[in-house]
Amino acid sequence: MLRVEQLLSGKNGLLLACGAGLVLAMALGFALPAYWVFVGTSVLIAWISLAGLGVVTGTAGMMALCQLSFAAIGAWVLEYLLLEQQLASSLGLLAFPLALLASGIMASLVGVVVGLPALRLRGVNLAVVTLGIAAAVDLTFQRTAFPDAASVERIERPFGIAFSDAGDREYFIFTAVVTLLVVLAVGLLQRGRWGSAWRAVAFSERGAASVGQSVTRAKLTAFATSAFVGGIAGGLTVGQIAQVNFTTFQTIGSLGLYVLSIVVGAHFLEMALLGAVVFVLLPELLKRVGVPLEWSNVAFSLLGIQALTMNSSLGADLRNALVKRRRARGLQQTDSRLAGLEPLRSQLPRGSGKVLLDVRNLTVQFGALKALNDVSFSVREGSIMGLIGPNGAGKSTTIDALTGFVSNHDGVILLGDTPIQAVPPHQRAHLGLRRTFQQDRVPPTMTVGAYVRFVAGASAGQQEVRAALDFLGCPESGTPLQMVDVGTRRLIEVAASLAARPKLLLLDEPAAGLSHEEHLRFAERLRQIPERFGVTLLVIEHDLDLVRSVCTEVTVLNFGQVIARGPSEEVFSNPEVQAAYMGEVESK
Numbered sequence: 001m002l003r004v005e006q007l008l009s010g011k012n013g014l015l016l017a018c019g020a021g022l023v024l025a026m027a028l029g030f031a032l033p034a035y036w037v038f039v040g041t042s043v044l045i046a047w048i049s050l051a052g053l054g055v056v057t058g059t060a061g062m063m064a065l066c067q068l069s070f071a072a073i074g075a076w077v078l079e080y081l082l083l084e085q086q087l088a089s090s091l092g093l094l095a096f097p098l099a100l101l102a103s104g105i106m107a108s109l110v111g112v113v114v115g116l117p118a119l120r121l122r123g124v125n126l127a128v129v130t131l132g133i134a135a136a137v138d139l140t141f142q143r144t145a146f147p148d149a150a151s152v153e154r155i156e157r158p159f160g161i162a163f164s165d166a167g168d169r170e171y172f173i174f175t176a177v178v179t180l181l182v183v184l185a186v187g188l189l190q191r192g193r194w195g196s197a198w199r200a201v202a203f204s205e206r207g208a209a210s211v212g213q214s215v216t217r218a219k220l221t222a223f224a225t226s227a228f229v230g231g232i233a234g235g236l237t238v239g240q241i242a243q244v245n246f247t248t249f250q251t252i253g254s255l256g257l258y259v260l261s262i263v264v265g266a267h268f269l270e271m272a273l274l275g276a277v278v279f280v281l282l283p284e285l286l287k288r289v290g291v292p293l294e295w296s297n298v299a300f301s302l303l304g305i306q307a308l309t310m311n312s313s314l315g316a317d318l319r320n321a322l323v324k325r326r327r328a329r330g331l332q333q334t335d336s337r338l339a340g341l342e343p344l345r346s347q348l349p350r351g352s353g354k355v356l357l358d359v360r361n362l363t364v365q366f367g368a369l370k371a372l373n374d375v376s377f378s379v380r381e382g383s384i385m386g387l388i389g390p391n392g393a394g395k396s397t398t399i400d401a402l403t404g405f406v407s408n409h410d411g412v413i414l415l416g417d418t419p420i421q422a423v424p425p426h427q428r429a430h431l432g433l434r435r436t437f438q439q440d441r442v443p444p445t446m447t448v449g450a451y452v453r454f455v456a457g458a459s460a461g462q463q464e465v466r467a468a469l470d471f472l473g474c475p476e477s478g479t480p481l482q483m484v485d486v487g488t489r490r491l492i493e494v495a496a497s498l499a500a501r502p503k504l505l506l507l508d509e510p511a512a513g514l515s516h517e518e519h520l521r522f523a524e525r526l527r528q529i530p531e532r533f534g535v536t537l538l539v540i541e542h543d544l545d546l547v548r549s550v551c552t553e554v555t556v557l558n559f560g561q562v563i564a565r566g567p568s569e570e571v572f573s574n575p576e577v578q579a580a581y582m583g584e585v586e587s588k
Contacts, residue, residue: 022177022180025173025176026176029170029172030169034165038168042240043276043277044172045236046276046279047275048178048230049071050272050273050279051186051229054261055186055198055226056222057258057267058265059190059199059202060199060222063126063127064114065254066137067226069114069230070107070110070229070231071231072138073107073110074107074232075244076146076234077231078096079244081103082099083148096158096159096239100235103231103235107227108224111224111228112220112223115222116220119220137249138246141245148242148243155243158171183269186269189225190267196451197218199443200443203443203444203445206437209424210426212427212429212434213426257279260275264278356380356415356504357538358378358414360376361410362410364397372397372560374411375398379538380553383553384527384536384537386540386547387538387554387555388547389557393557393559394557394561395540396540397560399540402435403435403506415428432502436507436510440490442492446480447477448477449465451492452468452492452495456468465477468496468499468533471528472525474491475488494507504536505529506538506539510522510541511541523546527549548568552567553571554566554567554571555571563577
């Protein structure tokens, strides 16, 4: 029998919540007064809008201020199909649901177009562009009326539901069914690979690209999903009030939704529901006490300022409070890291002799500065090569050029027999070239297991994921990454890359944040990687003890040039290396 906490987590919890929500909606639809049934329908539609907006603003981390524009497009398409194309005459009672689906699809296509600026713009710049789009859509619908303005007919509700008190109750239940289906779909997407891609891109576009994720695809799918959901909300609004116009979807409403999405953390679906209640009931309560409705905009603005200045959301704060005990357990699990692992007696790896990476005459110039000058070296399959040099020697630039994050370079980079110098970063990852970063690029909004599965891809099974985590002493798969310290997150990043089984893995200072004992144990693990996982390593590391104990060959850079390369012992005894690199270390 499943434990209660297992039953209420993940997909099981989402399905149970939707089932309970449907039962509750049916009960409320027949128990509430007619007026509150109408208000409840408005809450459900606002929930859909906020859930869609949460995909872009929360999960994918982009500032979009045009959610009601997608709703307006969805409303227009639904009216056009039902009134001008007379869809009901051919499809009968199914006309409204099918037109509703078409509304979402058309809005999602517009969403892809709106998302194109997000490929180049971020933050406030993107917000300004989407606000301009919202204003343009608003002006367009002011000049081009909705189809119902030129028709004496009324929109036919789904399945013959009438515009009456009894019909409003039935429509409330229909809206609840659609809402729960949309919320379920959004929740499943957020828990799947798309959701992992959105979170990864929100935290670090470079980190996402380095594990094979197309940043372009992630951003456009986020906008398309948000717009689809917004179009559904617009179509449902038509069915609720029968006749709409441009004032129903004004730009100020999109601003209010955005503020609420930030305040409540609308990427949490339950928090999106809370935001919908506030969005609908706050103006209603102000109206009942005789306060002008404009004050609701002031209240939303104050909430938004509070959320932005405090750099937190109500949803995140509530969730952190609810998982406080779990946080404590997670921290206990991550304290040991490598310390609890048994030491291995491993030998230096023996490569096959075949050249896996061949770098020829790599030159990178930024203006008048030549960061790399005619750099050449090779990495043999099954080996561990060290890339070292003093600060400013060009190590990071080399790694960026190899992985595609520096495109303005000359020279040839061969992965096997394939030239990759013109290949984008995410495609290089698919070809078998992966990397880690000096800075933390592991999204804290994911769990350990979700992150490793996202990085490893669909080809990695549960056993491979578990083996990679156990190999480096990482926390349990269900541990939230926000509860894990930076040093452990670096180990998880390495484990995730190993689970992906790339041909070549570039480790950029992987031992940073580890104690001396953990350095030694980590070195033992590194020596095992080529044989155990079939992964060749290129290691950038300032800890010379780790480099000596792990690397079979070493390449030394200084001022963007290779000053030595070859077997480790030979390189470290080179006087030029000692003067340029080891002397600096000893003087620290």
